[in-house]
Amino acid sequence: MDTNCRAGTVCAPSDNIVAREIEGEIVIVPLVSGIGDADDELYTLNETGRAVWARLDGKRTLGEIASLLSEEYEADEGAIAESVLGFASALVGRGILSVV
Amino acid sequence: MEGGGPAWSPPSVRGYERLGGELRLSNKGQLELMSAVLEKGFPFRTTVRGHSMYPFIRDKDVATIAPLWGRAPRIGAVTAVALPDSGRLVIHRLVAAAQDGWLVKGDNCPCPDGLVPDSCVLGEVVKVERRGRAVFAALGRTGSFVAALNRGQTLVCVRAFLALLRRVAGRLLRVVQASPLYRRLARRVAGDVAIEIADEAALEEVHNRLNPWQPYRSAPPNPDVVNWVARKGGTIVGFVQFVHRDITEGRWRGDWLHAMYVWPACRGMGVGDRLAEVVCERARAAGAKELSLLVRRDNRAAIRLYEKHGFRAAEESTRASAAGAEDLYMVLSLKRDG
16 A cells, blocks of 8 residues: 655545544554554654644645644745655554545 | 744654553543543453452453443443542442442452442453453453452452461461471472573563562663572472672672572472572682571571571671661671681
8 A cells, every 4th residue: 555645645534543632642542453452552643743633634635734834833834744744654654544 | 934833843653552651641541542442332452550450350451341332231240430429430340230320349449439320331341361361350250249249348358268268378388398207208209390590581480470560670681690490390489599799898798699489389398408509509609708698587497498508697797787677687608718
């Protein structure tokens, strides 16, 4: 499966995870073999990861999300877009995001 | 376009191998996470903490909690419950049905948690694992029996009675093991005891035997410590350490016989003799002038064993102050004559 995301890719949280904001963290539990296995593997995101996650609504493209974030953060839009695409690709690779 | 907001750092995802490791969620956080998974219709597998369900569920066991899928739980089920008063998550047993709810109680608790409505029962424990293996946790029909015992104080009384029996049996065993006849027969029947340097797996087995409440943590190799185990028929029956502290001052300086332990059922078979011998040999080979140890004053069998190997109580030694009031400092002189 190609996990490389592009600016026009639209992503949404996968059906095979449960994600909750708990105590300031986005905690992601993969549903492996039909079980939410908190003893095996959990994921959390850093601050900018949470900012990207909050905008992954299954409608906006990753390019649009990068553009929105460049209005909030002190950085070049190109650099933000590059890291957003890398981040989304990593999450697609782990089965946390699915491409819509 | 650049905004005037916070600096951008690349977003990242981080995996945590275990809940309770680096990512520490509060009880409320765990409740939220469990509820989210169960509400989605999936079982939730997590490490449980505490001793309130001992002996059936122990600290750091891994429990799988399944959603109820609309069915009513039954008396005796071990369930994940959000206590209505405090909002705390507990994994306890339903010991009785009440009007519109359940009486919930931990198997190791003298008092129930109280009455909880159906809506607070989140899921039912369907599997308990300990060190990677499924264990019996009285989850099926036996759960009803445990619940019946636990409704009053019967389970607490049964456990106290069994503990008393264990203490009495232990005392009787020690008396029998101290008799010369038993010792002669046991040594003959027991056969060969092999003493070997303890590898990582053996150290973990010894740790789990002696400190079942503490998780095993591998220590980096220390050239000043040698660990041995005694094996009878491949099974570990004893442990001892030789510790060299390369310091010239302080009460803990020098060479020590440390942490000698023989499994209670295997005492009187000469295992302690073999372990003491191997440490004494090691100390001599290392050129030690003396070998020290601490032993509890009321452990008369161990004191006799050490005296047999030449150790003597050294109450007048300044290093005897290393011992607490309950411990006796003993020393074996290894100085060669002439």
